[in-house]
Amino acid sequence: MHPHIEHVLRDLGPELFGWMMSSLGSETEAGDAFSLFAEELWKSLARYDGRCSMRTWCYMLARHTVARARAARANERLVPIGEGRFSEVAAEVRETTLRHLRTDAKDRVRALREQLDPDDRELLVLRVDKDLGWRDIALVMLGEGTSDEALTRHAAVLRKRFERVKKQLRARYGVIG
Template sequence: MSMGNRYTLENEIRRHHELGEINRTAEIAIRAYGDEIRGWLVGVTRDRTTAIEIYSATCEDIWRGLPGFRWDSSFRTWAYQVARNAWSRHLRSMERAREVEVQFDDDALCKLPQWDRSETHPWQRTEMRDSLARLRALLTPAERTLLSLRVEQRMAWDDIARIVASDGEPPSPEAIRRKATALRQQFQRLKAKLHAFAAQEGLLQLA
């Protein structure tokens, strides 16, 4: 989507939002950005079923959060923040589930199929053919998020800082600037970490 089209779309979303037309606002916004956000979730989770589950929660969260949205950022940036928060909740719930399994049924846990023990995963048969997906396999969830938002979605550092900010009240402009600076430094370390692989593949240009 070109910047001009995105500007027009953001204005349309805002117009309906300011008129209090929450359902219409959600309909337009999800139709416009839904495929993009769902694709991003598939990339960062590396599991289509999980991504669809998180995307469903994201759509509900967007609808519920619209009345309180204050336009401190673009709608697109806020929608990514909502999706990232939904993913964070999913990770926390998975961690709690693992803790319960360890506490109450250690033997059963040992019998569960483990991610790193499985010989071939769907994401390996498909996305691993792409250089960026191969890189993702080396990264933590936080690193995958940073790489995807900066390289694939071409987001500005301030927008990325808003997306990865903690749940709760929006951070202050000064906090956003500090976070953006930290993210740029983290990205430089990430590029160094991946430099050898990227040079070997010759397929990925980090910006």
């Protein structure tokens, strides 16, 4: 196993897997998606040019993996689980993260988030929980080939959308500062 990949999976894996759980709403689907993400991370190393942080790069890859899992669910197809060299580390990260995520308070917050549109939920998690910057979120959403100008424009759109989501949550539930 490439030592850098193992380090990235151990360092960012719990955070990413937790995000996949909140995005997909299913331990099984998130576990499958996380395994695929680990394989995608390995395959993408040659394309990673340092334009963004490794964390942002991983969220971009994870978002694409989650989208594939959603599409597979919609088409009632199973997403194959990767059985490559990273499956052991991915399994270890999944189990550790699942133990951490299983609490009553986190379940209540998760239930509130599940009432949001999936794109709004994703935006909320990336900004509030993961503390990504607006350009990083735009890159996660739009992908690696996006121009700097398009990232700047989309970051502004995301900021406005985030404000609408906050107002919606405040009005309904009195949450989000």
